[in-house]
Every structure is written in C-alpha cells, then in structure tokens.
Amino acid sequence: xxxxxxxxxxxxxxxxxxxxxxxxxxxxxxxxxxxxxxxxxxxxxxxxxxxxxxxxxxxxxxxxxxxxxxxxxxxxxxxxxxxxxxxxxxxxxxxxxxxxxxxxxxxxxxxxxxxxxxxxxxxxxxxxxxxxxxxxxxxxxxxxxxxxxxxxxxxxxxxxxxxxxxxxxxxxxxxxxxxxxxxxxxxxxxxxxxxxxxxxxxxxxxxxxxxxxxxxxxxxxxxxxxxxxxxxxxxxxxxxxxxxxxxxxxxxxxxxxxxxxxxxxxxxxxxxxxxxxxxxxxxxxxxxxxxxxxxxxxxxxxxxxxxxxxxxxxxxxxxxxxxxxxxxxxxxxxxxxxxxxxxxxxxxxxxxxxxxxxxxxxxxxxxxxxxxxxxxxxxxxxxxxxxxxxxxxxxxxxxxxxxxxxxxxxxxxxxxxxxxxxxxxxxxxxxxxxxxxxxxxxxxxxxxxxxxxxxxxxxxxxxxxxxxxxxxxxxxxxxxxxxxxxxxxxxxxxxxxxxxxxxxxxxxxxxxxxxxxxxxxxxxxxxxxxxxxxxxxxxxxxxxxxxxxxxxxxxxxxxxxxxxxxxxxxxxxx
Numbered sequence: 001x002x003x004x005x006x007x008x009x010x011x012x013x014x015x016x017x018x019x020x021x022x023x024x025x026x027x028x029x030x031x032x033x034x035x036x037x038x039x040x041x042x043x044x045x046x047x048x049x050x051x052x053x054x055x056x057x058x059x060x061x062x063x064x065x066x067x068x069x070x071x072x073x074x075x076x077x078x079x080x081x082x083x084x085x086x087x088x089x090x091x092x093x094x095x096x097x098x099x100x101x102x103x104x105x106x107x108x109x110x111x112x113x114x115x116x117x118x119x120x121x122x123x124x125x126x127x128x129x130x131x132x133x134x135x136x137x138x139x140x141x142x143x144x145x146x147x148x149x150x151x152x153x154x155x156x157x158x159x160x161x162x163x164x165x166x167x168x169x170x171x172x173x174x175x176x177x178x179x180x181x182x183x184x185x186x187x188x189x190x191x192x193x194x195x196x197x198x199x200x201x202x203x204x205x206x207x208x209x210x211x212x213x214x215x216x217x218x219x220x221x222x223x224x225x226x227x228x229x230x231x232x233x234x235x236x237x238x239x240x241x242x243x244x245x246x247x248x249x250x251x252x253x254x255x256x257x258x259x260x261x262x263x264x265x266x267x268x269x270x271x272x273x274x275x276x277x278x279x280x281x282x283x284x285x286x287x288x289x290x291x292x293x294x295x296x297x298x299x300x301x302x303x304x305x306x307x308x309x310x311x312x313x314x315x316x317x318x319x320x321x322x323x324x325x326x327x328x329x330x331x332x333x334x335x336x337x338x339x340x341x342x343x344x345x346x347x348x349x350x351x352x353x354x355x356x357x358x359x360x361x362x363x364x365x366x367x368x369x370x371x372x373x374x375x376x377x378x379x380x381x382x383x384x385x386x387x388x389x390x391x392x393x394x395x396x397x398x399x400x401x402x403x404x405x406x407x408x409x410x411x412x413x414x415x416x417x418x419x420x421x422x423x424x425x426x427x428x429x430x431x432x433x434x435x436x437x438x439x440x441x442x443x444x445x446x447x448x449x450x451x452x453x454x455x456x457x458x459x460x461x462x463x464x465x466x467x468x469x470x471x472x473x474x475x476x477x478x479x480x481x482x483x484x485x486x487x488x489x490x491x492x493x494x495x496x497x498x499x500x501x502x503x504x505x506x507x508x509x510x511x512x513x514x515x516x517x518x519x520x521x522x523x524x525x526x527x528x529x530x531x532x533x534x535x536x537x538x539x540x541x542x543x544x545x546x547x548x549x550x551x552x553x554x555x556x557x558x559x560x561x562x563x564x565x566x567x568x569x570x571x572x573x574x
Contacts, residue, residue: 037395038383038395038396039384039387039395039396039397039398039399040398041081041082041380042080042081042082043081043082043083043377044082045082046078046082046083046084047082047083047084047374047377048083048084048085048086049083049084049085049086049113049114049372049374049377049378049450050085050086050087050088050112050113050114051085051086051087051088051112051113051114051115051449051450052087052088052089052090052091052097052100052112052115053068053087053090053091053449054091054092054093054094054096054097055068055090055091055092056092058442058445059442060435060439060440060441060442061441061442061444061445061446062441062445062446063409063434063435063441068087068090068445068449069085069086069087069090071446072406072409072446073405073406073443073446073447074446076406077381080400081380081381083377083381085449085450087112087449088110088111088112089112098121101115101117101121101125102121102124105124105125105128105130110369111130111369111371112369113368113369113371113372113374113378114366114367114368114369114372114378114450115366115367116171116364116365116366116367116452117168117364117365117367118363118364118365119514120514120519122159122160122168122365122367122513122514123513123514123519125167125367126160126162126167126513129370130369130370131160131167131168131367131368131369131370132167132367132368132369132370132371132372132375133165133166133167134166134167134168134169134368134375135165135166137375137376137379138150138166138169140376141375141376141379141380141383142379142382142383143379143382143383143386143387143396145386145390145457145460146382146383146386146457149172149457149458150170152458153170153172153361153362153458155511155572155574156170156172156361156362156511157170158511158512158513158568158572159365159511159512159513160365160367167367168365168366168367169365169366169367170362170363170365171362171363171364171365171366171452171453172361172362172456172457172458173359173360173361173362173363173456173458174456174458174459174460174461175358175359175361175458175459176458176459176460176461176462176465176495176498176499176502177321177322177323177359177498178321178356178357178358178359178498178501178502178504178505179239179241179242179319179320179321179346179356179357179498180319180320180321180322180343180344180346180494180497180498180501181202181242181317181319181343181344181345181346181347182310182317182318182319182320182324182325182329182341182342182343182344182494183195183196183205183316183317183341183342183344184209184214184316184317184339184340184341185340185341185342186338186339186340187209187214187215187316188205190214190216191208191209191212191214193205193208195344196344196347197345197347197348198347198348198349198350199243199246199247199284199347199348199349199350200350201347202317202347203284203288203293205224205316205317206224206225206288206293206316206317207224207291207293209222209223209224209293209315209316209317210222210223210224210291210292210293211292214316215313215314215336221314222314222315222316223292223293223294223295223309223314223315224288224293224294224315224316224317225288225293225294225295225315225317225318226238226295226306226307226309226310226315226317226318227240227294227295227298227301227306227318227319228298228301228302228303228305228306229298229299229301229533229534229537230298230299230300230301230302231254231255231302231530232252232253232254232255232273232529232530232533232534233252233253233254233273233281233533234251234252234253234254234255234256234259234260234357235302235303236303236321237303237304237306237307237320237321237324238303238306238307238318238319238320239319239320239357240281240285240319241319241355241356241357242319242346242347242354242355242356243281243284243285243319244278244281244355245346245349245353245354245355245356245357245504245506246346246347246348246349246350246353246354246355247277247280247281247284247349247350247353248275248277248278248280248281248353248355249262249263249353249355249506250262250270250272250275250277250278251272251355251357251506251508252272252273252278252281253272253273253357254273254526254529254530254532254533255526255530256526257271257518257522257525257526257561258508258510258514258518259360259508260272260273260357260506260508261508261509261510261565261569262275262506262508262509263509268566268569269509269510269562269565269566269569270562271553271558271561271562271565273529273533273553274529274549274550274553274554274558278546279543279546282533282536282537282543282546283543285537286536286537286538286539286543289537289538289539290539294537295309295315299534299537299538303320304328306318307324307328307329308328310328310329310332310341311328311329311331311332311334311335312332312335312336313332313335313336313339321498322343322491322494322495322497322498323487323491323494323495324341324491324494325341325343325487325488325490325491325493325494326487326488326490326491329341329490330488330490340490341490342490342493342494343490343493343494343497343498344497345497345501346501346504354501354504355504355505355506356501356504356505356506357505357506357508358505358506358507358508360508361458362458364452366451366452378450381450381451382450382451382455383396384396384397384398384401385447385448385451385455386455386457388401388455388479389455389456389460389478389479389480390478390479390480391477391478391479391480393477393478403418404418404420405443405446405447406441406443408432408434409434409440409441409443410434410440410441410443411440412428412432412433412434414426414427414428414432420440421440422438423438423440424438459502460480461480461483461484461495462499462502464478464480464481464483464484465484465492465495465496465499466496466499467481468481468484468485468492469492469493469495469496509569510565510568510569511572512565512568512569512572515561515564515565515568516564517557517560517561517563517564518561518564520557521556521557521558521560521561522557522561524556524557525553525556525557525558525561528549528552528553528556529549529553532545532546532549532552
C-alpha cells in the first residue's frame with residue numbers, strides 16, 4: 001500500500017506534467033530560471049476542475065457564511081494554487097447522485113471532470129467509453145507512495161482495467177484497523193475471570209457476564225456479546241469474523257455478494273457464506289443466542305445500535321477496530337463509572353485456529369471524464385494532501401500546512417502554542433474560537449471534494465503504531481505519528497494488538513467487476529443469505545436448513561456467479 005525517486009527526477013516529472021493544462025504552472029516558466037520545490041505550484045491563469053458530491057449532514061464543517069462552494073479553502077486554492085473547484089451538481093441523497101450519472105449516460109450528457117463510481121454505474125461508464133485512461137498520468141504525475149500502493153495491491157485496479165488500460169483510481173483505506181476483541185476488564189476482575197484465550201473460555205465469560213449481574217444493579221439486563229446481525233456476520237464494527245475464523249479459513253459475509261470469496265482448497269473460489277464450514281459458525285452463534293449470551297434484538301441491530309448495549313453498560317464483549325477505545329466504548333464511563341474496556345488477543349478455536357477478515361483495502365473508485373484535460377493539476381493537489389501524512393521529509397509536503405490547514409479553523413495559535421481542542425481551557429478568547437460552541441472545524445468537507453475523501457494508503461500507520469507502542473515518550477517526526485500519539489491508552493494498546501495479529505488476516509480473493517450474474521441476482525441472494533443466517537441463529541430454522549439455503553443459493557443464480565468469479569480468477573490469479 002517503487003521507492004521514492006530522486007528529487008530531480010520528481011521535479012522533472014512535475015514540470016513535464018504542467019504543459020498540457022489550461023493554465024501554466026509558475027514552476028514551468030523556462031525564462032524565470034527558478035527551480036521550485038514540488039509542492040510549490042500555481043496555475044496561471046487559474047484552471048477549473050468540476051466535480052459532484054452528496055451533501056450529507058456536515059456538522060462543524062463551515063463557519064457561518066461559508067459553504068461547500070465558498071469557504072476559506074476554496075479561496076486559498078484559487079489564490080495559491082490557481083485551482084478553482086466547481087460542482088456540476090450537489091445532491092442530498094446517494095440515489096440522486098446515481099440518477100444524475102445514469103441520466104448523463106443515457107443522453108450522452110456532460111460528466112463532471114472527476115467523481116466517484118462503483119458497481120453497475122462504474123461498469124456502464126466503462127462500457128460506454130466515457131472515462132479517461134490513467135496509466136500514463138499515474139506514471140507521470142502520481143505520488144511515488146501512491147504508485148507503490150497500486151503496484152503492491154495491483155488487484156485494486158482489476159475492476160477498472162479493460163484491455164490493459166486503467167480507468168480509475170482506488171480510494172484506499174487504512175486497513176490497519178482489523179478486528180480485536182474488546183472486553184470489560186473491570187467485569188472480568190469483579191467476577192474473578194481470566195481473559196479468554198479460546199472460544200470455549202470465551203463462552204464461559206459470556207455465560208458469566210449474562211448471568212452473574214456484573215454491572216451490579218440487581219436487574220437481569222446484561223448480555224455477554226454485543227453484535228449487529230441485521231446485515232449478517234460482517235460489518236464495520238461489532239463484526240463476528242473472529243468467531244468464524246476460530247473454526248475455518250472461510251470468511252463470511254451475507255450482505256455483499258462480492259465479499260468474501262475464499263479459496264476452496266482446489267484452486268477455485270467459493271462464496272464463504274455457502275461453504276460447509278459456515279455451519280460451525282452458525283452452530284455456535286445459535287447456541288449462544290439460545291442461551292441468552294446474545295441480545296435478542298441483534299437481528300435488527302446495526303453496528304451503532306449494538307454498540308449502545310456496550311456503552312450503556314449491559315454488554316461486556318464486542319469485536320471491532322482498535323479505535324473503539326475512544327468512541328463508542330469510551331463513553332461507557334458516562335453510564336457506568338469505573339468501566340474499563342481492554343482489547344485482548346483473538347480467541348482460538350477447538351483446533352487452535354485463529355483468523356479474522358482483512359478489511360477491504362479500497363472502496364469505490366475516483367474516475368475522470370474522458371474529456372478532462374487537467375489531470376496533472378488534479379494529481380498535483382492530490383499529492384499535496386497525501387504528503388501531509390508524511391511530514392516535511394516528503395518532497396510534496398506543503399510547509400504552509402505544517403501547523404494545520406487554516407488558522408482559526410482547525411487550529412488557533414495562542415502565545416506561540418498551537419491549540420486544536422479545548423480552546424476555553426487553553427485561555428483562547430471566545431471570539432477566536434473556530435466555532436461558537438468551542439469546536440474546531442472538521443476540515444474534511446473543505447479539503448476533499450476533488451479527491452473524494454481523506455487520503456490514506458493501506459497500513460501506512462502500522463510502523464507508527466509499532467514505534468510508539470514500543471517506545472513510550474519517543475519524539476514524533478511525522479503527522480501520522482502525531483495522530484497515533486493522540487490515541488488514548490486503550491486505543492494504542494488495541495492498535496498494537498491489531499498490528500501484531502495482522503498475519504491472521506484472511507483477504508477476499510475476488511476483486512473483479514460486478515458480474516452480470518451479480519447485477520441480475522446479487523440483491524436477492526444477499527437477502528436470502530442474510531435472512532437464512534438470522535433464521536438459523538435465532539432457532540427459527542434448524543442447523544440442517546443450511547443445506548437447503550445453499551441449494552437455493554445456487555439454483556437462484558449463485559451457480560452462474562460462481563462460474564463468473566472463477567473465470568475472472570483463473571485469468572487474474574496472483
């Protein structure tokens with residue numbers, strides 16, 4: 001998630017990339033004799049890049065009088081970079097966004113210069129030839145670390161590659177937030193229990209938490225495991241991949257037909273949710289539900305609702321990412337003073353097996369209209385934001401962002417000190433607070449309309465986590481290390497644990513496009529799988545119903561999808 005070239009070569013690449021744009025970067029002025037650093041550029045006259053966005057609820061995003069289209073950062077970009085951001089459309093719902101693109105495809109209408117796409121819309125854009133091929137631009141203009149990630153995780157480009165040409169950039173995600181097991185340490189101590197190292201020991205802990213009133217209120221209101229089952233075994237928080245991983249290397253998801261496709265042992269891929277090993281997962285989950293170790297409303301709970309059980313002090317175990325130690329679990333003390341959550345190693349199964357799913361390392365794709373002519377300017381901006389993670393040693397790092405993005409927005413300087421939170425306690429006058437309630441501005445909405453989100457690369461925080469975990473008090477040298485240092489003690493310990501167990505991660509092995517079979521039957525099969533799993537876990541159907549579900553899965557299009565996936569896999573197998 002190619003090592004850095006020399007500064008001279010990077011400079012030449014950047015300068016060469018400024019010659020096709022509607023404006024000319026100041027660094028590309030052969031008569032000036034100036035050799036500017038890579039971060040220092042400005043297009044003159046300014047160029048405009050159009051995009052589109054779903055304008056969701058954006059708390060703390062702007063100061064009064066500012067907006068998505070006019071704010072301190074849009075003005076800064078025009079004044080300092082010569083880049084103007086314009087929106088072809090701003091909609092409030094993702095469905096409306098999709099409709100706009102479908103309409104542009106149907107009537108051969110104008111597309112934004114850059115926008116996001118996935119699923120059937122991405123597939124149709126590629127079929128229609130409406131997207132810009134990016135291979136040359138990536139080679140010329142992309143940050144070396146982005147190119148390194150694309151090379152290392154080459155499968156991330158598979159869905160947008162046709163006839164050897166690539167038509168999109170994957171929006172990489174961190175990846176280093178894999179599942180850990182969170183347990184109420186204070187409950188373990190109160191009930192004289194050791195941290196569970198196996199699934200059997202975990203069951204004993206769940207039993208004790210459910211039956212021995214660990215919150216001490218005299219009410220039978222506790223449950224052992226907080227888990228969201230509304231969308232099946234896999235979710236962004238509260239997921240049960242570690243339970244499946246204690247019995248099999250087959251990872252399970254029922255809510256997404258593209259997750260998880262696993263090696264069946266013969267060199268072919270099988271949808272994990274229909275693999276025979278899934279019975280082991282269903283058997284223990286049904287057992288725990290019948291014994292009262294899982295909340296009876298789990299089948300209608302999403303991740304946030306499941307977390308509420310933990311936060312209000314009525315559940316003692318929850319699986320999920322390392323950052324849960326701050327939110328939501330950190331809020332438990334508001335309802336249960338003295339509550340202490342701690343992350344523990346994943347439990348081993350009867351045969352000593354441990355495993356967890358590798359979170360997808362990329363999500364949707366950033367794509368560009370085939371008519372877009374300023375791709376080098378887009379990369380220049382992208383590189384600047386990406387370099388902010390790596391600090392002054394990165395040649396694309398803009399020193400104007402060294403203390404933050406915009407004073408009075410994401411930080412305040414008081415008596416020479418940089419203050420980002422707790423403005424009142426730090427003695428900052430109220431009229432200098434970024435917002436009237438004492439909050440700082442959430443800069444994401446200003447910074448990322450053109451890039452689609454915060455810029456991260458897979459596992460880019462792992463080394464910082466190791467360093468700061470092993471050497472407490474060590475001096476930080478990059479913004480990544482600064483962000484890790486900002487974790488609370490529970491989060492940092494959990495992050496160290498998650499990184500130490502990365503070798504347990506099992507990746508999804510299908511990275512191809514939404515197939516025709518998926519497009520036709522995927523939604524139905526997802527619904528069938530999720531409802532079948534919930535029915536078995538709740539005891540409404542016997543475990544033997546699993547075989548009937550598998551039969552229905554294959555008869556209703558699962559066989560075609562499996563053939564399509566394996567055809568892709570044979571052509572793209574690493």
